Amino acid sequence: MTTGLQILDTDACLTLLRSVAVGRIAWATDDGTASILPVNFILDGTTLVFTTAPGSKTDAIQARRPLTLEADDLEPALRTAWSVIATGPAEIVTDPAEIQRLKTLPLAPWVSSPKPFFVRLTPEKITGRRIPLHPGGVTTEHIDPGGEPT
Structure with missing residues (x-):
């Protein structure tokens, strides 16, 4: 049983985003359904950057x-x-100098496939929550070489 969710402020959210390399991008399609795909991303200041190929993500961005x-x-x-x-x-x-700068960031896609476009997502809203570690949630047992738990 947890003691409740912790609501995170923007700074804590940005710190956590810096600690992972994979997230999921979601957007509404033409028919109103949601599309969600995993992406490798990096935080560049307070914006999120990922690469992609032409397709549904770029269509959503252009729309x-x-x-x-x-x-x-x-x-x-x-x-x-x-x-x-x-x-x-x-x-x-699309700015060539910015593309060159983004190429120097340690963005490490897991799949080696042509992804010619850098995408920058500028968050207008960032929210986060954490289920905190709570006392009594873990039990450990040491096994003595003689076979008896201690």
Whole structure:
């Protein structure tokens, strides 16, 4: 049993986003359903940057639909976790100097496939919450080499 959720402020959310490399991008499609795809991303100042190929994400950006990035981490054994959601407009970066600068960032896609577009999501809203580590949530047992628990 937890003592409740902790609501995180923007600074805590940004710190947590810096600690992970994978999140999920979500947007509304033409028919109103949600599309959600995993992306490797990096925080560049207070904006989120990822690469993509032409397709549904770029279509959503060109249609000026807001994007939402969700990232999280959890530890099942300790029953603790956090989740951050950042929503705002996104743009495909077209300035050659900015593209060159973004190429120097340690953005490390897991899949080696052509992703010619850098996308920058500028969060207008960032929210986060954490399930804190709580006392009594973990039990450990030491096994003596003689086979008896201690």
